Amino acid sequence: MNAHSSETGRRLLIAGNWKMNGLRASSQALARAIVEGAKALPASVELAVFPPFTLTAEIGALLTDSPVRLGAQDCRSEKSGAFTGDIAAPMLADLGVTHVILGHSERRRYHDETDQIISAKAEAALEAGLVPVLCIGETAEERDSGRAYETLSNQIARGVPAGFRGVIAYEPVWAIGTGRTASSDDIAQTTAHIRDSLAAHLQTGDNLPPILYGGSVTARDAASILAIETVGGVLVGGASLKADSFLAIAQGAVEALS
């Protein structure tokens, strides 16, 4: 429960990261069902979907005139050039994309993305008018050796550019795709640490980026996670691939705000 939701205009972002999933027909059906379900939601609960690049344009067409935002899963820091296979931020903006996930742990791991690369991508995204959803998170080993907070502070210090106006996603690597959600206590404490690190790093006073939680979020625990004051939404992987489970998480946001 959040007693201040109505007075402070608290908003929650429910973001669906489709990762490398979906062919055209099934993804269109998924997007249509999400658009339909979004009609029943208050404006304080915002939905965004992040399809793979191949589907960006056609899912974007289905989202036109709906409140559901269109996201992408990565961009490069350069505006154009000889970078075979890569996508630039202005190309995404040109398709009506509003949000872009950057520095997801799967990109850090499989594409060797460093905090410096991620920071440059975030600057490029902002310059193109996109909202970066910049992911940070500790591995199981870092957590078990008591270095989770240090890891997160370092990722913020090195990976979040000065003047950052976007969203931070806290995604503990050990919770992604494992069915092992962090506990509400863990999420509350860790997002409070992230908020303090962001405040020290960005020096923007109270005007701090919202912090999403990601990692095995399902409808079962969505409302309790979203009720945490320092949580501004969730970044959902597996459960965003079915309209029913994604919309049930959005319903958890409605509950958390009531």
Ligand SMILES: O=C(CO)COP(=O)(O)O
């Ligand atoms: O990586 C994630 C979202 O970006 C989380 O994925 P899961 O919800 O499948 O654990």
